[in-house]
Amino acid sequence: MPDDDAREDAHKNGDTRVEEEEKEKAPPPDDDVAAAVVERFPGTVFHRSHGQPVVYVDRAIWADLGGFLRDEQQFTQCVDVTAVDHLVDAARLSVPGVTPERFELVASFLSHPRNRRIRAICEVPAADPSAPSLTEVYPGANFGEREVYDLFGITFTGHPDLARILMPDDWVGYPLRKDDAPARVPVTFKEDPRPR
């Protein structure tokens, strides 16, 4: 039963996470915006990735985080929304305090008045690939979220026009998922008995 397995895995992961949190606490943010985010949304994990501040947030507060960043932290623009499929990773960046899931939703925010960026990542489980939409707060996230929906199959609740954007409307599958193999057109020769 795949469902049971998944639940068991999640359970196991949950257990290890509790242990990890007890063992090694996530380092306190050395970034003022990240510190504010952690204070406002408990459970957020801060990570500095190659000098860039990253916050790992819970999926439920994804849209609220956008509102918080825009209204209280002067983040004027949502620059980009994208996703990552970690199904077949050889090795994966482990951030203490974060339960890894198959999908990661990534949004980059830019503050013009403060001339700085912050990146938010939320883990999206394969069993329920969905997340709240940022379009309410940042209308510019519209195309980015449509692209994520089109290529990863992650749905966004509250999106005004969630339709495929790059692939044809009747396409089956989500091309950027790791288990969606790139199509190969077999080479056919003149003498080949198979239909061309």
Next chain:
Amino acid sequence: MSDARDGTRDDSDARSHDEDDFVADPRLTQQTDEGAQELQPTRDLVVTGGPWPEVEGEGDTMIINMGPQHPSTHGVLRVMLELDAETIVRAKPVVGYLHTGMEKTGEELTYVQGATNVTRMDYASPLSNELVFSMAVEQLLDVEVPPRATWIRMYLNELNRIASHLLWQATNGLDMGALSMIIYGWREREETLRLLEKITGLRMNNNYIRPGGVAAELPDGWQDDTLELCNEVEKGTAEYDELLSGNPIWQERLTGVGVITTEQALALSATGPILRSTGFPWDLRKSQPYLAYDQVDFDVVYTQNGDCYDRYRLRLQEILESVKIVRQCVEKMPAGDYRVQDRKVTPPPRARIDESMEALIHHFKLFTEGFKVPPGETYAAVESPRGEVGCYLVADGTGKPCRLHIRGPSFYNLQSMAPMMEDRLIADAVAVISSVDPIMGEVDR
């Protein structure tokens, strides 16, 4: 209706009407009559001028598709327009006609091969894409690029910006009916591409900027060629300015058309010339300097009105600012290595392969399996001619990226097309599409 149909069919009536104001050459008429073949309407319908009864009246709108085959859509952009008579009520860009799964391809290629892939996304400014990809890989590797490579990258990016804006000037003129602009714009653009070809080996899709530096040393005599080109571009830009800027037809066609406010542009994630045309001087080269942009002197061009005319003037002025940077690059180009001397990242010199076993092994490993990048994720951003081009790169410890995402400025800029078009005339749609400057290779990837 029936009168009009009769009039069209009745030859004698039509001819007598023609004779009133135009006397045809008798030989011509003769010839035409002999070989002529009169076409009768196949159906009982003749469309005449005047209002169409079906769509007349308030509240009736019709939806038409502009593109993907329309010549002014710069490739295969399709815009769905809902029209109330001649006024656009709603506009919705439809993309994806050029989608070739380049981000998926990027997961199949090694980091060494990656630049070949990303350079094909924004085909009007390929070097920006190569730069942002290489910067992301270098961040993951913690590799510091030598100063000369940094300056060569900056120099080439500005040359590329010139070429890209010249291309835009040429095709924008074409779209607006200033047909001679395409000749003039192409003239200088060809010269720019010729110089790029001399340096990188290719006119476009250069694959010259690679992780760790650039592919080759600058050719002999590049300084003189560059300065000559700078003069030509400056002369050409002055010509366009003289030809278009003060031209009353040009001004009337573009002024007040496709207006967007700063708030709208920011909310819709617009970057680059669209954002700057609204009076918001934001340029990553100035505000978050990368490469050596903090060591050269240039101005961020911005205008106040946010209309198509402003975006035209802005791009024209940006050409001159880029020329300024290119001249400083010629002047200040530091000596040294053009790529990092780390054998794990860059291949050994050709001569070393003949005499050193290690060099041979490094060369072989690099071009078969590439170098391995430790697990991590990063986002790099640079200012391309169209706005912020970003690269979100996730590595999983192997020789190929786990995820390669390019944030195409055109893709996000397309969203600001709708507020620019709505409540405007359909004739302005062409001006708006052109002024957004979408490169469909980058939109669809």
